Amino acid sequence: MTDLSTLVHDKMPLAAWIIDIERSSVPWCNDAAAELLTDSLSDIKSGQRLISEALQKRLSVYIDALSLGDALPFKWPYLAKDGTQYTVSGSVIALGEGRRGLSVEAHPVSVLFKPTPAVMGNMLPAQAITASRLPTQFKSLSVAAFDPNGVYLEASDRFSELFGDIQHIRDLFAVSGAANSFMRRLELKELLSQEIRLSSKKGVRWHKIEVSYHPLTNDIYLLTHDIQEERDHDVALYRLNNYDSLTQLPNRNLLYQQLESALVNARKRQRHFGILYLDLDGFKVINDNFGHRVGDELIQRVAERIKTCIPSRACLYRLGGDEFVVVLENTDSIDELEDIAKGIMQNASDTYPVAKMEMMITASIGIASYPQHADDIDNLLKNADAAMYRAKSTGHNMYFVYENDMADNIDAHLTLGGGLRKAIEEEQFILHYQPKIRLCDEVVVGAEALIRWIHPELGMISPDQFIPLAEESGLILPLGEWVIRRACRQLQEWREAGFAPIKLSVNLSSRQFMQADLVDMVERVLEETGVDSEYFELELTESMLMADAQQSIDKLHGFRKLGLTLSIDDFGTGYSSLAYLKKFPIQTLKIDRSFIHDLGLDCDNDAIVKATIAMANSLNLKVIAEGVETRSQVDALNGYACEEVQGYLFSRPLCGDDFLSYVNGRSAIV
Structure with missing residues (x-):
């Protein structure tokens, strides 16, 4: 047991004093210490603590854990009023009445602490961390001191606010692997400046950290700066750009x-x-x-x-x-x-x-x-x-x-696209008509109107080439209206010329069908041309109707009120269900050519066509088979009770005059 009296002597070569931790007082000091601690001692006399409350608690832990005479496992720097720097060490002593204290000595050194440039910018000349608290200039910074093993020593209020009560420098890291890597670098006494994720009271956040070391005690000084907002901004900017x-x-x-x-x-x-x-x-x-x-x-x-x-x-x-x-x-x-x-x-x-x-x-x-x-x-x-x-x-x-050869098609695509609007303005289009044949007597009972572009330089252009362009550009709307108007005029011209009436059908594109005022436009064209709506038919595809089934039903009923006939084109290639098929107010199904091509050769296609015709008959729908090219196909369709056909076996699409010649060359229409 070390007695207090054995430590008392007046001519101690080093500044030495005793700290009563519990009472935060200095019961004894030599002359050198009295000179060194002039400002601190005056604070004590006025009732101020010699050391901060946080450091007092941590020192109390060490005193209770150590035996009398044991030295503290860490040292701390002290800066004198004249600018001289010291390193302070202490050991445990008995103060009487069962209480313990610290006997400390201050050893002058030339340089105690070499802060990083970032820290230096916030310090007065020669400023350093003192034994009792961090410098006043550090209060607004997040900085802490750790011993060489990473054990917590002291921290600024700002650091404690951000990270709470930590016991070891490892407690700061969100990932154990990052903590291990960091500790290895500390063992090598590397001066660190890096961005890393730390566990704060606000959660895991990005920080920029800087590390310095005490040259004598090897204590670690850690400065942190929360850069989460900057990181979030960078991430947001990256996502915005990429x-x-x-x-x-x-x-x-x-x-x-x-x-x-x-x-x-x-x-x-x-x-x-x-x-x-x-x-x-x-x-x-x-x-x-x-x-x-x-x-x-x-x-x-x-x-x-x-x-x-x-x-x-x-x-x-x-x-x-x-x-x-x-x-x-x-x-x-x-x-x-x-x-x-x-x-x-x-x-x-x-x-x-x-x-x-x-x-x-x-x-x-x-x-x-x-x-x-x-x-x-x-x-x-x-x-x-x-x-x-x-x-x-x-x-x-x-x-x-x-x-x-597809690259050449792109150039043609762009060339045609540039001339499409002009073609609509100059009406460079004509309609061709493909006959529809009633199977029981092979008489022409109708026709499908098909658009053709007669380009002044390129000649006849297939719809496969310009319809997608019209769809993409939005020109399909004026082009589609032109087709409807021209078909109605053709019907009226044939009627006025005395030809027997036939039903003429027009295909609607998906974009045209979605046109909000389509029903009104068709009604207006019928009134302007004087065509009997009984002889005008609109053909629509399954996928077009199913894009918005309920709106399609409402629009189809609008057409039916005008007296138009409605047909589902390319039936069997879309995705309509029987439930919706019953709700659509349609009169005709056109079986797609893909099912007709192998008719009589493919049992599956035969079964599909036969079932489709039977279903249509049960729903009182007329059936037309398109793409008919052989007599064997006609025979099979006749056997399945198909009513009408359309295809190259009977005729390709014809211009107006050729179509009339074709009709006149066949049996009279009944």
């Missing part, structure tokens, strides 16, 4: 980054990668007729579904509008890319629940692969885009793999 705000998919910027990386890897390792370029079919129709909110919701649903039907190692990007790109690295063959396209198309068969409606939309897909179709990024995307345009011009919900 992700689509509507679907949260990566955008064009990240697409090019992945493609550039894929190109480097493919060249280095002699591997292949491929892309699928997707463009939604008829999306502009939905935007124009239902508004952009509905269109945006549909885009979100489409993106979600595409993500579920592509491989996990494939990446989906949105380029904007209704365009998407799928990237698949390390492909084995084109077949692998085609399988993805087939999966996307198959999933399009289900409707999308959007704005309390059941909508249906498909996509045209173009495929291109490195290095088979291009050896650089720009040409690979261009060629996939060209293949997509081929799919779109051929039909909806289709895919094509790039071929060399």
Whole structure:
């Protein structure tokens, strides 16, 4: 047991004093200490603590844990009024009455603490951490001191507010691996300045930390700065620049980054990668007729579904509008890319629940692969885009793999697109008429009006080439109205010329059918031309009607009030259910040519056609088979009680004069 009296002497070469921790007092000090502690002693006399409450509690823990005579396991720096720096050490002593205290000595040193530049900027010259508290300038900073083993010594109020009561420097780290790495660097006495995630009272947040060391005691000084808001801002800015705000998919910027990386890897390792370029079919129709909110919701649903039907190692990007790109690295063959396209198309068969409606939309897909179709990024995307345009011009919900002649088609596509508006203004279009034949006597009982473009330089242009352009540009609306008006005028001209009346049908495009004032427009044309609505028929596709079944039903009833005949075209290729078929006020079903082609050769097709005709008869619907080209097909259809046919066996589409000649050359219409 160390007696207090043995420590008392007047001529101690070092500043020495005794601290009564419990009472926060200095019961004894030598002359050197009295001089050194002038300001602190005056504070004690006025009732102020010699040491902070936090340090007092921590020292009490050490005193209780150590034996008398044991030295404290840490030292602390002290800065004298004249600027001299000291390092202070202490050992446990008995103060009487069962109480313990500390005997301390101050050893002068030339430099106690070398703070980092960030800390230096907040300090007065030669300022350092004192024995009792951090400097006044540190109160607004988040800084703490730890012993060489990482045990907590002292911290600023700001640090304690942010991190609470910690026992070890490890307690600051959110991940144990980060704590282990940090401690290894501390053992090497590295001067650290880094950004890292720390566990604060507000949760795990990003901080910038700086570390310095006491040159004699090796104590650790840690300065922290919360940079979570800056990180959040950087993340938000990154997402704004690289992700689509509507679907949260990566955008064009990240697409090019992945493609550039894929190109480097493919060249280095002699591997292949491929892309699928997707463009939604008829999306502009939905935007124009239902508004952009509905269109945006549909885009979100489409993106979600595409993500579920592509491989996990494939990446989906949105380029904007209704365009998407799928990237698949390390492909084995084109077949692998085609399988993805087939999966996307198959999933399009289900409707999308959007704005309390059941909508249906498909996509045209173009495929291109490195290095088979291009050896650089720009040409690979261009060629996939060209293949997509081929799919779109051929039909909806289709895919094509790039071929060399597709690039030329893109140029033609753009050329035709530029002249389409002028063609509508100058009426460069004509109608051709394909006869509809009643099977029982093979008499012409009607015709389908089909548009043709007579280009002043390119000649006859197929609808397959310009209708997709009209759909995309919105010109399908004035073009569709022109077709309806011209067909009605033709009917009126034939009637006035004394020809027996026949029924003339016109196809409606999906975008045209979505036109809000379509019924009013048709009514207006009928009134202007004086045509009897009994002889005018509109043909619509299943997918068109199912895009919004309830609105379709309302619109179809509007046409029926005008007295028009309604027909479902290409029946069997869409996705309508019998439940809706009963609700649609239609009079005719047209069986798609794909089922007629192998009639008599394919048992499945025979069964489908036979069942369709039987179902239609039970619903009092007339049935027309299109694409009839052989007598064997006619015989089979006759056996199934099909009423009418249409196809090249009887006639191709004809201009007005040739059509009348054809009608006159056959038996009289009855």
